[in-house]
Amino acid sequence: MDKMYSYKDFEVTVKIESVRALSSEFTYGPPVGYIAVVSICTPDPRxxxxxxxxxxxxxxxxxxxxxxxxxxxxNAAQRVIDDRLSP
Known part of the structure; x- marks a missing residue:
């Protein structure tokens, strides 16, 4: 699942990486959790x-x-952008 949106004229992308456990047979099991990967870009030029x-x-x-x-x-992306824009 990925989410892309604009916030205060910045483009935010949140990508989700699943983390899977390895079984004793070296096959992947079901996801045991998730990591969020956040990217922030200026809109134009990107x-x-x-x-x-x-x-x-x-x-x-x-x-x-x-x-x-x-x-x-x-939420993390919004905090980074707000901090960047604060005087």
């Missing part, structure tokens, strides 16, 4: 602001659901 941010939950834990990761990534 230029990245810094490098993508990889987010996990408090205590260095994976997010339990894709929606939790999307929400956290969106």
């Amino acid at each position: 230029r990245p602001i810094g490098v993508p941010i990889r987010l996990v939950n408090e205590g260095n834990r994976l997010f339990d659901t894709e929606n939790d990761a999307i929400t956290a990534g969106s």
Whole structure:
């Protein structure tokens, strides 16, 4: 699941990476959690602001659901943009 949107004239992309456990047979099991990868760009011309941010939950834990990761990534992007725009 990915989410793209505009916030205060910046383009925000939040991509979700699933983390899977390895079984003893070296096959991938179901996702055990998710990581949010946040990218922020200027809209025109499209230029990245810094490098993508990889987010996990408090205590260095994976997010339990894709929606939790999307929400956290969106909130983090908004805080970065607000901090960048503050005098």
